[in-house]
Amino acid sequence: MAPHSSDAPVKIACAHVSKTFIQKGKQEVPVLDDVSLEVHENEFLVILGPGQCGKSTLLRIIAGLETPSTGSVTLKDKDGMAREVQGPGSDRGLVFQGYMLFPWKTVQGNVEMGPRLRGLPAAECRALARHYIDMVGLTGFEGHYPHQLSGGMKQRVGIARVYANSPEVMLLDEPFGQLDAQTRIFMEQETARIWQAEKRTVIFVTNNIDEALYLGDRIVAMEGKLPGRVQTVYEVDLPRPRDFTDMEFLRLRQQIIDASRLTL
Amino acid sequence: MTAYREVRVRTPLILKILPVVSIAAFFCLWEFVVRSGIVPETMLAAPSTVAELFLVKLRETDPDGALLQQHAWVSIQEAFTGYFLSLAVGIPLGLAMGWFVVAEGLARPVFEIIRPIPPVAWIPLTIFWFGIGLPGKIFIIWLGGLVPCVINAYVGVKMTNPTLIQMARTYGASDWQIFRQLCVPSSLPMVFGALQIALACCWTNLVAAELLAADMGLGFMITMGRRLAMPEMVVLGMVMVGLTGAVIGIVIDRVEKKLLAGIRR
Numbered sequence: 001m002a003p004h005s006s007d008a009p010v011k012i013a014c015a016h017v018s019k020t021f022i023q024k025g026k027q028e029v030p031v032l033d034d035v036s037l038e039v040h041e042n043e044f045l046v047i048l049g050p051g052q053c054g055k056s057t058l059l060r061i062i063a064g065l066e067t068p069s070t071g072s073v074t075l076k077d078k079d080g081m082a083r084e085v086q087g088p089g090s091d092r093g094l095v096f097q098g099y100m101l102f103p104w105k106t107v108q109g110n111v112e113m114g115p116r117l118r119g120l121p122a123a124e125c126r127a128l129a130r131h132y133i134d135m136v137g138l139t140g141f142e143g144h145y146p147h148q149l150s151g152g153m154k155q156r157v158g159i160a161r162v163y164a165n166s167p168e169v170m171l172l173d174e175p176f177g178q179l180d181a182q183t184r185i186f187m188e189q190e191t192a193r194i195w196q197a198e199k200r201t202v203i204f205v206t207n208n209i210d211e212a213l214y215l216g217d218r219i220v221a222m223e224g225k226l227p228g229r230v231q232t233v234y235e236v237d238l239p240r241p242r243d244f245t246d247m248e249f250l251r252l253r254q255q256i257i258d259a260s261r262l263t264l
Numbered sequence: 265m266t267a268y269r270e271v272r273v274r275t276p277l278i279l280k281i282l283p284v285v286s287i288a289a290f291f292c293l294w295e296f297v298v299r300s301g302i303v304p305e306t307m308l309a310a311p312s313t314v315a316e317l318f319l320v321k322l323r324e325t326d327p328d329g330a331l332l333q334q335h336a337w338v339s340i341q342e343a344f345t346g347y348f349l350s351l352a353v354g355i356p357l358g359l360a361m362g363w364f365v366v367a368e369g370l371a372r373p374v375f376e377i378i379r380p381i382p383p384v385a386w387i388p389l390t391i392f393w394f395g396i397g398l399p400g401k402i403f404i405i406w407l408g409g410l411v412p413c414v415i416n417a418y419v420g421v422k423m424t425n426p427t428l429i430q431m432a433r434t435y436g437a438s439d440w441q442i443f444r445q446l447c448v449p450s451s452l453p454m455v456f457g458a459l460q461i462a463l464a465c466c467w468t469n470l471v472a473a474e475l476l477a478a479d480m481g482l483g484f485m486i487t488m489g490r491r492l493a494m495p496e497m498v499v500l501g502m503v504m505v506g507l508t509g510a511v512i513g514i515v516i517d518r519v520e521k522k523l524l525a526g527i528r529r
Contacts, residue, residue: 117445
């Protein structure tokens with residue numbers, strides 16, 4: 001088994017992050033309150049919480065699309081230097097819930113986007129894209145346009161695109177939220193397979209307890225109301241590939257459900 | 265096994281005939297009111313008279329100084345010169361205004377002041393500046409086409425999916441890269457819409473410009489018809505303006521569909 005995730009050095013950390021939105025000019029809506037968490041190198045961290053608990057806002061702050069009202073996000077870059085995150089950048093790759101592919105570009109074109117933006121030579125871009133298209137199982141679909149793909153396939157493109165850009169940290173914002181239940185389980189299995197093939201530091205946001213348990217090395221459970229706070233952190237020390245009906249899996253599942261007082 | 269049969273709905277014969285009937289009735293009624301003297305010939309020409317003049321004007325330059333096809337050709341040339349100039353200036357300007365804050369801040373106020381002034385209102389000024397020759401008319405036509413080009417390109421860029429822009433930012437795309445690779449392609453349907461709208465504006469303004477400041481062209485022919493008290497020439501000019509405009513519209517529509525099909529797929 002791989003060494004325990006917490007043995008690895010910290011890759012990205014949120015320190016006392018709070019966020020308050022101002023609504024209609026006046027009314028303050030606190031969305032996040034003093035959230036601190038650390039993600040270790042090549043760790044698969046899941047942020048779990050029901051809708052409207054601030055988890056997506058936290059991810060958007062990490063991605064640099066929102067600025068925290070207080071607190072900071074620090075990322076250790078390739079030279080091992082920790083620096084504070086300022087705005088979006090290619091060191092943090094975000095996979096969106098709504099796929100967000102370029103409709104006028106082919107699968108190949110979409111996956112190549114990151115390397116091309118960074119000005120890599122065309123041949124290298126093509127090779128990178130082909131490698132990751134193959135890894136997500138879309139070989140043969142390189143010339144297809146997004147509207148010709150199913151939801152699951154579109155999100156595979158989204159995942160391949162993030163991999164091809166080789167970010168320091170991959171952020172996934174409820175990536176399978178729009179998929180049907182069966183495709184979703186299949187995509188979870190695929191995500192675990194892909195991540196084990198090429199490990200990355202991952203922060204994965206979901207509202208689905210099974211998904212969290214199936215994928216996460218650790219699960220950060222958020223409180224179910226605003227402002228979002230970290231409720232409990234669970235270590236998931238189960239061997240991979242995991243089994244949705246394993247006794248330990250089910251025990252942890254019940255523990256999370258009880259703690260979050262959710263009824264299913 | 266059940267095979268699905270294509271169900272073809274036939275257009276009833278009566279619906280095919282009705283448009284023909286309507287057009288025929290229109291021309292008959294028109295011919296009748298003029299021939300019978302209900303409307304005096306000094307006020308309106310009968311369609312047969314117009315058709316006669318049409319055939320004559322294909323060969324005779326008299327009494328307005330040019331052949332019909334010369335008038336039409338001059339008008340088409342003017343319209344297209346003004347049209348392409350308005351595309352060349354308006355679309356880049358609108359695109360830039362939609363994305364770059366500085367361009368919007370600088371150009372938008374001036375544009376908003378000029379926009380409500382009908383291009384025809386500029387004609388007297390353009391006569392001061394350019395006389396009644398080609399440049400003045402091209403200026404008016406250009407102004408008419410410019411407005412829809414700017415607006416459509418501007419709105420097209422503004423309508424770019426904001427989440428796609430955020431996505432591009434997380435990939436480290438620069439402002440210019442986002443503009444080039446995201447905003448411009450996603451504004452294309454609106455820009456293609458502008459091709460049609462601008463052409464219609466150009467054609468309308470062309471005729472207006474020729475009515476007031478010209479020595480050749482379809483609009484000029486209409487004016488001459490009035491001066492010479494020849495209603496048949498006025499009507500012939502009007503019909504030619506309508507027909508030529510319709511033909512150009514159809515051509516542009518075809519081109520647009522082809523281009524869009526190539527992009528959307």
